[in-house]
Amino acid sequence: MKEVNKKIRHVNLRKFKKKEESNISGADFEMEVWLVSKYKGIPLVIQAKKAVERYDSYCNKLNYKPNNKRQIDTLIEYCQSYKKLPFYLFYIHV
Numbered sequence: 583m584k585e586v587n588k589k590i591r592h593v594n595l596r597k598f599k600k601k602e603e604s605n606i607s608g609a610d611f612e613m614e615v616w617l618v619s620k621y622k623g624i625p626l627v628i629q630a631k632k633a634v635e636r637y638d639s640y641c642n643k644l645n646y647k648p649n650n651k652r653q654i655d656t657l658i659e660y661c662q663s664y665k666k667l668p669f670y671l672f673y674i675h676v
Contacts, residue, residue: 592615593613593615594613594614595611595612595613596613597610597611598610598611598612603648604648604653604656605649605656606656606660607656607657607660608629608654608655608656608657608660608668609627609628609629609660609668610628610630611627611630612625612628613627614626624667625664625665625667626666626667626669627661627666627668628669628670629653629670630670630671631670631673632674632675634674644670
């Protein structure tokens with residue numbers, strides 16, 4: 583892990599407000615990582631979903647529609663418009 587950290591020059595984080603998340607980005611937050619060796623940023627736009635139970639309904643989470651439009655479609659459109667990479671992150675709390 584120390585070797586990876588040496589290559590990271592800078593990280594920008596931006597958390598989206600609820601209204602931005604449902605109407606504009608479809609994401610919880612945006613993270614841009616700048617690597618020393620590449621001199622180029624890697625813009626990641628991330629929507630995090632909590633998996634409550636072992637066999638949680640992941641498809642329903644991917645098809646979530648806060649405003650009659652699937653959140654995943656909003657995320658993809660936002661990323662295409664700004665040339666960023668969309669990611670879904672599933673996590674559990676133990």
